Amino acid sequence: MDVVVVEKLVKYYGKVKALDGVSFRVSEGEIFGLIGPNGAGKTTTLRIIATLLKPTSGKALVMGYDVVREADKVRRIISYLPEEAGAYKNLTGREYLEFMAQLYARSKRDAEEMVEEAIKISGLGDRIDDRVKTYSKGMKRRLLVARTLMVKPKLAILDEPTSGLDVVHALHVRKIIKGYTRKHGVTVLTSSHNMLEVEYLCDRIALIHKGRIVDEGVPKELKSRYGASNLEEVFEMAIGGVR
């Protein structure tokens, strides 16, 4: 079953065309990556699917629900991590997780389990009871990734999940995403311009450039199809025609 169906999405910001007929599908349990440079339209696509923006035309469905007309239903089954996200700095890490868990949990016990799970995922240990404003950038990002995943959403939307992290923390976060989503069967739609991350994380990818999908497939297959040694070369060859 397709968790995400995107068809001919077009988005204008005033006169600027940000998306120009983007279409793709994401199957259940899959980690799907939108790959492209800054300004390619990755964040706009993710924001539309996360119900934050309305497309100028085209449609996007999550588990069959339209992201514009049935936004309330979509919000119940997704969990979104923006690229530049923050947490309430005056709350402690635990209070922040508790606040978020109670919005998704069916019972108190359920919420407690979510929080315990998130503390494990974040690897924050005792620092979880410190205020968020005392956290480093890496700690904050780990808290936010944990918050996104702890609710075991049908679809996790992760915009540049390792944005701004050093190698060690980025590796930790990638492992968490891969391990946790596999274990709980969470479908992931992610975006990145880090080709290394994409190769490690994604089952399938779509290459996006200037608001259009230029190619789509399994990373290994794409590399062999283009006769490239890495995804950077694939991307370069794929956008050759639309440059």
Added chain:
Amino acid sequence: MGYLMHLIKKEVKDLLREPHILIFAILLPALMYIIMGTVISGSMEAAVKQATTAAAKVAVMDLDRGSFSALFIKFMESLPMSNITLIENTSINNAIKTLMERDIRTLIIIPRGFSTNISRGLPSYIESISIVKELSLSSMMGTGVITGLISGFSKMLLSIIVKQLNMQVTPEFITEPIRTVSNVYIRNKLVPSMVLSNASGMVFSIIFVPLIVIGYVASISATSMGVEKEEKTLEVLLTLPVNRFEILLSKLIGSFIISVLASISAGIGFWYYMYRVMSMSSKTFTNRTIEATQYGGIFEIVSVNELILAIIPSLLVTIIFVALIGFIAGALAQNIRSAQSVAGFIWLPLFMVIFPLAYLELASMDPVSKILIALMPFSPPVIAVKVLFSGEYYVLLTSIVASVAYFIILLYVAARLLSSERLLLGIRWKRTEHTIFKFRR
């Protein structure tokens, strides 16, 4: 509305832990009034002490040397803490020189012919010269104390004369044969005019503190929205499985709760200030102040219930209305600082309405003008004070209903804003590509 309480709890916790809200909106107003009250009453107390001490040390130059001047000196010596120095007849300049050397601040001169004049039934005088080293409360009070002492002697003298002449009247009759009994007729009641001035003072002080707090309300609710932008929590908030109207309400109610806490805190501080200053004034100043405090003030005209029913809804509706304006300002701004700057402008319309309205006499206007004034936003608290005396509650009701209507209209605007992508993308100016919030593709 399943998550409203949960969202409000988080909102209040987050706002209360915001240092500038905790310090500037809650702690500082109370602290400011408490410090002001303590400093002012403390300095007044010190000034009184200084003035009394200075007044107790007096030099008397008796040019008269008669029976009544001797009586005056005896009277002065009989006063507690008195320290009288008699100086020889000399020129004023020499006398002042002596005073300076002995650190005496007041010279009392009893002129020649003082006793003769009094014996003949002619008015006389006693001259006092106070040495002022600098302009201060105690130096001003010092002259008042001396005048009071001389007037006390004058009254004592009067009762002696009345007794000696065997007059069939009291000394009070001689000094004030006719007294004025001033009453006012208000709300079908005849009350002493002192009640009216007391009542106005009380009512305005009841609404004064919340009005000050209303200024903070906009800033608090603007902060609650501005902080979501600045800390980049807004995007996540808008994708949570929560009705957006609940988000709006939680922010309004959260700001409202903080504002009520700020009102209570400022109120405690203000009442402490009033208590310190008033209790000091009644010790220090005229009998009129003491007399004024003997009346019940507002409660001789209106009942407690009436006061609560008029004031509380007016303040609440204004506070929540201002909170909503702050929320919209916060939603349109980029960060806390710009949100607060925009919200800060709320003072301007607020005071443009409140101050002129406080001076206008609503009761003498025609009904159409009254209704037009009642339709002005922010008017309910001032109108409440006015109708408490006039009894024209329809004007207050109109004012409250109008504010509720404006609130509903603005609530609709805010709800639209919250569900619009403009909240995230910001406002685009037509001529330039500048946006209040930068957006990324």
